Amino acid sequence: xxxxxxxxxxxxxxxxxxxxxxxxxxxxxxxxxxxxxxxxxxxxxxxxxxxxxxxxxxxxxxxxxxxxxxxxxxxxxxxxxxxxxxxxxxxxxxxxxxxx
Amino acid sequence: xxxxxxxxxxxxxxxxxxxxxxxxxxxxxxxxxxxxxxxxxxxxxxxxxxxxxxxxxxxxxxxxxxxxxxxxxxxxxxxxxxxxxxxxxxxxxxxxxxxxxxxxxxxxxxxxxxxxxxxxxxxxxxxxxxxxxxxxxxxxxxxxxxxxxxxxxxxxxxxxxxxxxxxxxxxxxxxxxxxxxxxxxxxxxxxxxxxxxxxxxxxxxxxxxxxxxxxxxxxxxxxxxxxxxxxxxxxxxxxxxxxxxxxxxxxxxxxxxxxxxxxxxxxxxxxxxxxxxxxxxxxxxxxxxxxxxxxxxxxxxxxxxxxxxxxxxxxxxxxxxxxxxxxxxxxxxxxxxxxxxxxxxxxxxxxxxxxxxxxxxxxxxxxxxxxxxxxxxxxxxxxxxxxxxxxxxxxxxxxxxx
Amino acid sequence: xxxxxxxxxxxxxxxxxxxxxxxxxxxxxxxxxxxxxxxxxxxxxxxxxxxxxxxxxxxxxxxxxxxxxxxxxxxxxxxxxxxxxxxxxxxxxxxxxxxxxxxxxxxxxxxxxxxxxxxxxxxxxxxxxxxxxxxxxxxxxxxxxxxxxxxxxxxxxxxxxxxxxx
Numbered sequence: 001x002x003x004x005x006x007x008x009x010x011x012x013x014x015x016x017x018x019x020x021x022x023x024x025x026x027x028x029x030x031x032x033x034x035x036x037x038x039x040x041x042x043x044x045x046x047x048x049x050x051x052x053x054x055x056x057x058x059x060x061x062x063x064x065x066x067x068x069x070x071x072x073x074x075x076x077x078x079x080x081x082x083x084x085x086x087x088x089x090x091x092x093x094x095x096x097x098x099x100x
Numbered sequence: 101x102x103x104x105x106x107x108x109x110x111x112x113x114x115x116x117x118x119x120x121x122x123x124x125x126x127x128x129x130x131x132x133x134x135x136x137x138x139x140x141x142x143x144x145x146x147x148x149x150x151x152x153x154x155x156x157x158x159x160x161x162x163x164x165x166x167x168x169x170x171x172x173x174x175x176x177x178x179x180x181x182x183x184x185x186x187x188x189x190x191x192x193x194x195x196x197x198x199x200x201x202x203x204x205x206x207x208x209x210x211x212x213x214x215x216x217x218x219x220x221x222x223x224x225x226x227x228x229x230x231x232x233x234x235x236x237x238x239x240x241x242x243x244x245x246x247x248x249x250x251x252x253x254x255x256x257x258x259x260x261x262x263x264x265x266x267x268x269x270x271x272x273x274x275x276x277x278x279x280x281x282x283x284x285x286x287x288x289x290x291x292x293x294x295x296x297x298x299x300x301x302x303x304x305x306x307x308x309x310x311x312x313x314x315x316x317x318x319x320x321x322x323x324x325x326x327x328x329x330x331x332x333x334x335x336x337x338x339x340x341x342x343x344x345x346x347x348x349x350x351x352x353x354x355x356x357x358x359x360x361x362x363x364x365x366x367x368x369x370x371x372x373x374x375x376x377x378x379x380x381x382x383x384x385x386x387x388x389x390x391x392x393x394x395x396x397x398x399x400x401x402x403x404x405x406x407x408x409x410x411x412x413x414x415x416x417x418x419x420x421x422x423x424x425x426x427x428x429x430x431x432x433x434x435x436x437x438x439x440x441x442x443x444x445x446x447x448x449x450x451x452x453x454x455x456x457x458x459x460x461x462x463x464x465x466x467x468x469x470x471x472x473x474x475x476x477x478x479x480x481x482x483x484x485x486x487x488x489x490x491x492x493x494x495x496x497x498x499x500x501x502x
Numbered sequence: 503x504x505x506x507x508x509x510x511x512x513x514x515x516x517x518x519x520x521x522x523x524x525x526x527x528x529x530x531x532x533x534x535x536x537x538x539x540x541x542x543x544x545x546x547x548x549x550x551x552x553x554x555x556x557x558x559x560x561x562x563x564x565x566x567x568x569x570x571x572x573x574x575x576x577x578x579x580x581x582x583x584x585x586x587x588x589x590x591x592x593x594x595x596x597x598x599x600x601x602x603x604x605x606x607x608x609x610x611x612x613x614x615x616x617x618x619x620x621x622x623x624x625x626x627x628x629x630x631x632x633x634x635x636x637x638x639x640x641x642x643x644x645x646x647x648x649x650x651x652x653x654x655x656x657x658x659x660x661x662x663x664x665x666x667x668x
Contacts, residue, residue, distance in 0.1 A: 002510045007547070009609045010514045014540070016605020017521040023597065029530045029576055033537050036568070037521060040544050043560070051551045056637050059556050063638070066563050067649045071656035073568045077575045078663035090581050181532065224631070227558035234566025238538070241570065245531070245577050257577065264570060284631060 007048035014041035026091050028080055032073070039069050102211075109213035117219050118199075125198060129358040130160035136460045143464035154406065154414030170347035175248060178344070182246035187345065187352035190239030194356040197232040197363045200225035202287045204376050204444035216287070217445065225286040226278070229367060230271055233322060236360070237263050240324075240341050243353070247344035256341035258471055259324055259331035265478040266321035266328075272486035273314035276493040277304055277371045286367075290375035297382040303374040307496075310489045312372045314482055319364040321478065323357060326463040330471050365455035366448075373451050376444035388439060391446045395429030398422075509550055517543035528583045530576045534569060541565045555631045 018041060021034035043062045050058025084090050105112065134149065134156065141148030149156030174183065202225075204217035222228060237260045244256010281289045281304075289304075296302050305312055321328040331341065342353050369375055380387040399422045406418025432439045469477070520540035524533045541564050548557040638646055 001504070002506050002550070005612055006510060006514075007551070008612045010517065010547075012608040012612060013518060013605055014521055016601060016608070017518070017525065019604070020598065020601040021521075021525045023601065024525065027530050027581060029572065029579075029581060030524075030533050033524065033530075033533055033572060036564075037524065037537060037540060040541060040560075040564070043556075044544050044547060047548045047551050047553045047556055050553065056634055057641075059553050059634055060638055060642050062553075062556050063559060064642075064645055064649055066559060067653065070563060070568050071652050073571055074656050075659045075663070077571060078660050081575060081579065082663060084579050090579060179529075179531070182535070185535075222554075224554045224558055227555070227562070231558050231561040231566065234562045237566065237570050238573070241573055241577070242535075245573075253577070257574070260570065260574070264567070267566075282632075 004048050004052040008045055011041045011045040011048070014038075014044070026093055028084075028090050028092050028095075029077075031092065032076060032080070036069060036073070039065060106212045109211040113210055113213050113215055114219060117215075121198060121219060122195065125195070125359060125362065126355070128362060129355050130164065132358050132362070132456060133163065133354075134160050135456075136463070139457070139460045140464040143461070154409055154411075154418050157417075164351075167347050167351040172347045172349065175344050177248035179246040182242045183344075186239050186243035186246060187349040187356070189242070190236065190356040191352040191359075193232050193236050193239065194359040194363065197229055198359070198366075200228045200286065201363070201366045201370065202290065202375070203448055205291075206441065206444065218287075221287060222285070224284045226274065226284045226289075229363070230267075233267060233270070236322075237267075239353075239356070243345065244341035247341075249344050252341050252343045255331045255343070259341055262324070262328065262331060262471075262474060262478070263322055265475060266318045266482070269314055269478060269482040269486045270318035270322060272483070272490060273311045273318060274371060275486075275490045276308045276311040279490070279493050279497055280304060280307060286370050286375075290370055290377065293374045294377040299377070299381040299384075300374075300379040303372065303377070303379075305372045308372060308489070308493070310485065311493075312368070314486045314489065315371070316368060318478075318482060318486075319368065320459070320462070321474070323360045323364060325357075325361065325459060327466040327468045328474055330468055330474065361456060361459055362452065365452045365459070368455055369448060369451040375451075376448040378443065378447050388443060389433065391442055392429040392432040392439070395425050395432065399425030399427075399429060506550060510547070513543045513546045513550070516540075517547070530581045531573065534572050534576060537572075538565055538569050541569070555634055 015038050018034045018038035021037065022031055025031055025034065043065055046058040046062050046065070048058075050056060050062075080090075083095065087094060089095075137159070138148040138156065149159040152159045152162045174180070199219040200222060202216065202218035202221070207214065207216045209215070240263065241256055241260040244252045244254075244259070247253075277289065278284065281292050283289065283292075293303050320326075324331060342350055345353065378387060402422030402425060403419045404422075406415060406420075406422055409415050409418055432442060517540050520536045520543060523536035524540070527533045527536060541560060545557040545560040545565070548554075548560060
C-alpha cells in the first residue's frame, strides 16, 4: 500500500518543475505546456486525497479541472497563433512592448 | 517446478496468452493482406497473387522477407527521435488495444490462477480502447512531421485531423450501447446480449442500428481505409504520411493498420453483434456441430483442389492443409468437450472475418471522398446523427422504465 | 517492497524524468512529447489509486485531444528551436536553486505532516463510474452546467479568433 504522502510529494515535485519550466523557457508554447504540467500535478494531488479520504469529490473535481484546461488551451492557443502571426516570433522576450 | 509455476502463475499465464495472441494476430495480419489482394483482384476480374506458392498462399511470406532485407534509409534532415518513434508508437498502440478484448466466454483455472479467454479483464475495457484510439493520432502526426517533406506533413496533418474528427462520432455512437448495457466492461456487454439465450434477436444491432452504422463509418475513417483514405492514397499525396518510410518502418505502419482493422472488427462484433454468442437460440443444440460441418467439407475441397494442382509444390502443400482442416473438423465431432470450448471463439472469429470481408469489399468497390467532403460529412452529418442516437436511446430507456 | 510500491516508483520516475525532459529539450515538439509521457504516467498513477475513470479521461481528453492541439499548433507555426538569450545570468544561477528549494520546501512540509492523513485504502468499488456519475449529476450538477457554458464560450472564442481579417 502506497502512503498518500508519496503521491503528494510527487505532485509537489512536478509542480515545482512546472514552475521552473514556466519561468525559464522562452517559447510561449513551452510556457503553456508548463501550465498544463502544473495542472496535471494538482490533478494527481486531488485523486490522492480522494482515495485517502474515501470520498469521490476529488475525482469529480479532477474532471472539472480537465474541462477548464481544455477550454483554456483552445482559446490560449488561438491567441498565441494570432500574436505569433503579428509579431513573427514565438519568443516571449520579443513581446515586451504594447506597440508592434 | 510445480510450486514455481503455482507461485508465479500470475506472471507466466499472461505472458503465454500474450505470446499466443501476438502470434495469431500477426499471422492473421499477414494472411489478411493475401485475402485482401485476392478479393480485390477477383472484384476487378483478375487473379491476384497466384505464383508464390499454391494460390499465392506464400505471398505474405515473400513480402515479409522483402521487408526484412530491404534497405532502411533515414533521409537527411529528419527529426531523428520523432522519425524513429512514430512507427513504434503506432504499432505498439495497435497491438495493445487487443489486450482488453474478450474472445470467449470461458473462465478456467491454470496452475491455480483463475483466468479467462482474453488477456486483461478490466472494468473499463471500452474506455481503454477509446484511450488507445485517441493516442493513435500521434503516430501519424509525428510521422508526417518528422519526415522532412511537404507532402508527408500535409498528409500527416490531414490524416490526424480526419482521425480526430471521426473519433468524436466513434465515441458517441457507442454511448447508445453503453446506455443499454450500463457497464463499460466488454465482457458484460456481451453477456447482457446473451441473457435470454434467444440468439440473433437479442443482439444490440436491432435497438442500435443507427449507432452501428455511425460506428462502422467512423471506424473506417479512423483506420484511414477506403473510402476515407485520401491522406494516404497513392495518386494524391504520393503516399501521404508514410512517404519517407521504407522497409521495416513501413511494415510497422502496415501491420498497425491491419491490426487496427482487426481490433475495430472485434469491437463491432462485441458491441453490436453479440461477440461470441451463437446466432441460433441455445435450445437448438444441433447447431453446435456447425463448426465441424463447415470445416470437414472445406478440408475435403482443399484436398481435391490440391490433388489436381498444376505444380508439385501445390500438390504436396494443399492436400496437407486440407487434411489438417478435415482432421480438426473430425476431432470436433468426436470430442464434445472440445466442441463446446471451440463454440465461442468460432462464432467470434466468424463475425470478425465477416467484417474484415466487408472492409475489403468496400475497398474494391467504392471511390474515395475528397478531403473537404470527408470533413464536412464527419462534422455535419455523422456527429449530429450520433448525438440524435444517444438522445433517442435515452428517451426510449426512460420511457420503458416507467 | 510490495508490487504497488514498485509500480509507484517506476511511474513516478517516468513522470519526473518526463518533466525534466520538458525543461531541458530545445525544440517544443520534444517538450510536447515529454509532456505526453508525463500525462500517461500520471494516468497510470491514477489507475494505481483506484480512479479508473479519471485515468481513462486523462488519457482521452488531455493526452488525446489537448496535446494533439498543442502539436498541431507547433507544426502550424513551425516553431523552431529555442534561441540563446543574453538577458541576465543572475536568473539562471540564482533562480534555479531557488525554484528547487521551493519545491523541496513544499515536499518537506508534506513529509513532516504525516499524522493527519489516514492510510490510503484500496477500495475499487468506491470509484466506480456509476458512483462518480451519480455524484456528478446530483451534488455537482451546478458546476457541471457551468462547465458546459464555459466550453460554449471557449468554442465561440476560438471561432472568433480564427476568423480571417476582412
